[in-house]
Amino acid sequence: MSSVISSGAKIFDVIEVLLSNPKTREDATMLLEKKGIKTDKNTISKYIRTLRQSGFEIDTNETFKILKTPFKITLNKNEEKGYYYLLEAINSLFDGNMKQKSELFEKRIENLITNKIKKEDVKIDPSISDKTLYLLEENLAKWDFVLLKINFLGHYYKVIPLKLNYKTNGTFLSCYDIKERKNKTLRVDLIKNVIFVKVINENLVNPYNKTVFKITGRLKKNYILKSGEVAKYLDDEVIITNVYEEKDELFDRLIRYGKYCEIIYPESDRKKFKKKLEDLIKHYNSI
Amino acid sequence: MKTTLNEDWILITGFRLLKILELLNKKDAKKSEIKEYLKNILNKEVSDETLKLDINTLINSGFEIKRKHIDKQTHYCLSNKVKMFKLTKEETFILDSIKNASFDFLEWKKILFLKEFYKRIFEFAQDKRDLFIGDFDFFDSVNMGLVDKIEEGINKKLYCYILYNSYNNGIKEALVIPIQIIIRNHKLYMDYIKDDSKEVFTLRFDNIKSAKITDIDASLEIKKIKKSVKYNVKKSYFENNPMENSEKVLKKTALVYEIETLEKHDFFLVQRLLTLGKNCTKISDSKIKNKITDILKETLEAYK
Numbered sequence: 001m002s003s004v005i006s007s008g009a010k011i012f013d014v015i016e017v018l019l020s021n022p023k024t025r026e027d028a029t030m031l032l033e034k035k036g037i038k039t040d041k042n043t044i045s046k047y048i049r050t051l052r053q054s055g056f057e058i059d060t061n062e063t064f065k066i067l068k069t070p071f072k073i074t075l076n077k078n079e080e081k082g083y084y085y086l087l088e089a090i091n092s093l094f095d096g097n098m099k100q101k102s103e104l105f106e107k108r109i110e111n112l113i114t115n116k117i118k119k120e121d122v123k124i125d126p127s128i129s130d131k132t133l134y135l136l137e138e139n140l141a142k143w144d145f146v147l148l149k150i151n152f153l154g155h156y157y158k159v160i161p162l163k164l165n166y167k168t169n170g171t172f173l174s175c176y177d178i179k180e181r182k183n184k185t186l187r188v189d190l191i192k193n194v195i196f197v198k199v200i201n202e203n204l205v206n207p208y209n210k211t212v213f214k215i216t217g218r219l220k221k222n223y224i225l226k227s228g229e230v231a232k233y234l235d236d237e238v239i240i241t242n243v244y245e246e247k248d249e250l251f252d253r254l255i256r257y258g259k260y261c262e263i264i265y266p267e268s269d270r271k272k273f274k275k276k277l278e279d280l281i282k283h284y285n286s287i
Numbered sequence: 288m289k290t291t292l293n294e295d296w297i298l299i300t301g302f303r304l305l306k307i308l309e310l311l312n313k314k315d316a317k318k319s320e321i322k323e324y325l326k327n328i329l330n331k332e333v334s335d336e337t338l339k340l341d342i343n344t345l346i347n348s349g350f351e352i353k354r355k356h357i358d359k360q361t362h363y364c365l366s367n368k369v370k371m372f373k374l375t376k377e378e379t380f381i382l383d384s385i386k387n388a389s390f391d392f393l394e395w396k397k398i399l400f401l402k403e404f405y406k407r408i409f410e411f412a413q414d415k416r417d418l419f420i421g422d423f424d425f426f427d428s429v430n431m432g433l434v435d436k437i438e439e440g441i442n443k444k445l446y447c448y449i450l451y452n453s454y455n456n457g458i459k460e461a462l463v464i465p466i467q468i469i470i471r472n473h474k475l476y477m478d479y480i481k482d483d484s485k486e487v488f489t490l491r492f493d494n495i496k497s498a499k500i501t502d503i504d505a506s507l508e509i510k511k512i513k514k515s516v517k518y519n520v521k522k523s524y525f526e527n528n529p530m531e532n533s534e535k536v537l538k539k540t541a542l543v544y545e546i547e548t549l550e551k552h553d554f555f556l557v558q559r560l561l562t563l564g565k566n567c568t569k570i571s572d573s574k575i576k577n578k579i580t581d582i583l584k585e586t587l588e589a590y591k
Contacts, residue, residue: 008300008341009348019373021413050297054305056371070309071369075407082404085397089385102385105378112372112411172528185527218454224472256558258582262589274590276564281583283565284576 010037014047018064028064057111068111075115083115087122147178147197152186158197159184162244176244181209183246210243211250212265219260239264251276300341303329307341308350308369315355315364373413382408386422395470402426425474428493436498437477440465446503449479450496458496463488464505466512466551478551485511487551515547516556519569531559543568553578 013035022028029039037043048058055070075083090102149158159175162183173186214237215223223238225231232239242250251273254261263273303325310316310324318338325333342363346352351366374382382405389401402423409420440447446462453459463479466487470476475492522542530536531548538545550556557578560567570576 006344008298008304009344011298011301011304012348015371019371019413021373021375046296046298047301050301051305053297054302055309066372069371070305071312071371073368073407075404078400078403079407080404081400082402082407085389085393085401086382086385086404088397089389089393089401101377102381105381108374108378109408187527222472252562252564255564255583255586256561258561259585259589261586270590274587277583277587277590280561280564281580281587284570284580284583287567287569287576 010035011047011050013037015051015066018051018058018066021065022063024063025060067108072112072114075113080115080117083109083113084117084122087117091122148175149195149197150175150186150191151194152191157184183244183249185249210241210265211245211247211263211269212239212241213254213261213263214239215257215261217260219257247272255280299329300344303333303337304341304345304348307338308345308365311352311363311365312369315362318361318363321363370410372411374408374411375413379412379414382412386420390422390470390473395468395475398470399426399431422473425493429475430492430495433495433498434468434475434492436500437465437495438468440498440500441467443500444504444506444509446501446505448499448501449490450498451490452494452496462501464508466509468492471555480508480512486553487512489552489554512551515549516575517545517547517571518560518563518567519543519545520563521566521568524563524566557582 014032014037017028017031017035020031022031029044032039032044037047048060048064051058051066055068056066057068059065059067087106090099090106146160147158148161149156158178160178162174162176173188173191175184175186176182177184216237220236220238223231223240225240226242226245229243230241245253247269254263254273255276263270306325306328307321310321316324318335322333322335322338325338342352342354350369353364353366355362355364386401386405389398393401402420405420405423409415437447444464447465448460449463450458450460461481463481465477465479467478468475469478476489477492477495478487478489480487517537520543522539522544525544530546531550533548533550535547535549536544537547548556548559550559553575556575560570560575560579561582570579
């Protein structure tokens with residue numbers, strides 16, 4: 001085997017650890033030790049200085065984070081256009097905390113690519129501005145179930161945020177009201193205050209209020225599962241269990257699928273749905 | 288004056304390895320070129336033996352460096368570009384959020400370019416499970432040349448011959464008038480009318496196999512298309528429910544909004560009206576109204 005300089009190659013182990021984005025300096029040190037790298041202050045400083053001298057920009061405040069790399073990429077024309085539209089979306093959609101975070105993210109991307117896109121040239125699309133003031137809620141909803149206390153039109157509600165719906169006339173928060181045990185859709189611009197309460201156990205969400213329905217025909221292939229739905233795929237149909245969606249909201253949605261959707265459990269939901277269908281036939285005949 | 292880098296200050300070997308890698312990441316380089324490059328940075332000569340060791344070390348560390356002998360000179364080339372950058376979980380989440388919101392807000396053309404950027408940046412996600420780019424998968428199955436052609440047909444208001452995959456009848460040919468390209472449920476559709484019908488049909492782009500623009504003017508037929516359907520919706524409904532992108536308020540009264548929809552396809556319009564249920568208090572188009580009651584009656588059969 002050809003000769004190699006193993007001490008020099010350790011720099012790549014250091015880079016690998018830094019690229020794993022350790023949360024704290026202690027985490028980083030532990031990972032370095034696992035790779036057999038000395039972690040005394042002098043050695044670490046020497047590695048960091050070597051990387052900086054080589055063109056890396058490293059944040060050493062709370063942990064060791066590579067902010068800038070000398071190994072850049074060049075976006076092709078289409079990718080560059082895509083990046084422009086991403087910046088347009090950031091400018092138009094984000095506000096507050098999320099805006100700050102995305103600006104840090106933009107800086108990191110700027111340090112990765114050789115393409116130069118002038119920030120001032122990126123427009124704000126007026127049709128989508130002021131729409132997502134509370135992407136933070138979506139953030140929380142995505143990783144864990146969290147409990148929020150929100151002030152909506154003067155009343156405080158404890159809710160689990162589920163999804164933000166962006167529509168041309170405003171942003172709407174779909175959430176589960178923990179007290180009333182039902183889903184709600186609230187206009188985000190009418191929410192005055194949001195207080196994070198805690199991360200909660202998924203079991204706190206009432207699991208007994210489920211509705212089971214089947215989807216058949218061509219819709220079977222195209223049905224997109226909603227948050228909190230579980231599907232069982234059979235030859236001719238898909239059986240879907242829906243736990244979180246508020247019944248009226250769910251029925252309004254299922255009615256759109258026409259004969260390709262049938263509620264199969266519980267019987268009480270079947271009856272309610274049947275009544276709804278009969279009422280609507282009367283209603284549409286009368287208008 | 289340049290100073291020699293202090294070996295106590297930095298790890299010279301590690302530094303040299305990174306600099307060689309940086310040069311090879313930009314371009315293939317001759318041995319003499321690398322030596323000259325290092326000499327300029329280190330302010331001292333690097334021997335052939337040291338360079339050989341460095342290259343072996345890089346190869347041993349997993350970098351694919353190939354040696355080529357051209358005109359009695361050794362050339363080095365790096366097969367795969369170096370990726371020394373990783374997006375954190377939080378940054379990946381930001382990307383994912385923007386993607387989700389963009390599907391609701393950005394016009395279809397912008398989404399196509401956004402897809403290109405996401406595909407490139409995806410490789411840098413620390414944990415690829417955090418960034419779901421499957422939303423863009425549909426667009427990979429679409430022939431973009433075809434989209435451009437259809438768009439040209441729409442802009443010029445011309446008839447097009449299309450070959451498409453029909454759900455019930457296999458591959459079919461049709462003479463159509465394309466009227467708009469639209470994203471529904473993260474998929475790209477063409478709305479069109481057939482020569483002998485005023486009704487608007489829709490086709491998912493992955494089902495269109497080919498298209499040919501004719502020189503037959505379709506302006507007159509396009510003028511005849513039902514421009515919109517009007518319906519009334521209780522004002523209270525919109526207090527906590529969103530309006531569709533295609534809906535425009537024509538008139539507001541204390542109790543009711545008069546809405547005009549730009550949705551040209553009956554199927555999607557009927558779906559919307561079914562969702563509105565009793566909140567819809569008037570529909571201007573009786574044909575649509577009949578379609579709704581037919582669907583409701585069909586659905587009711589399963590519960591008898």
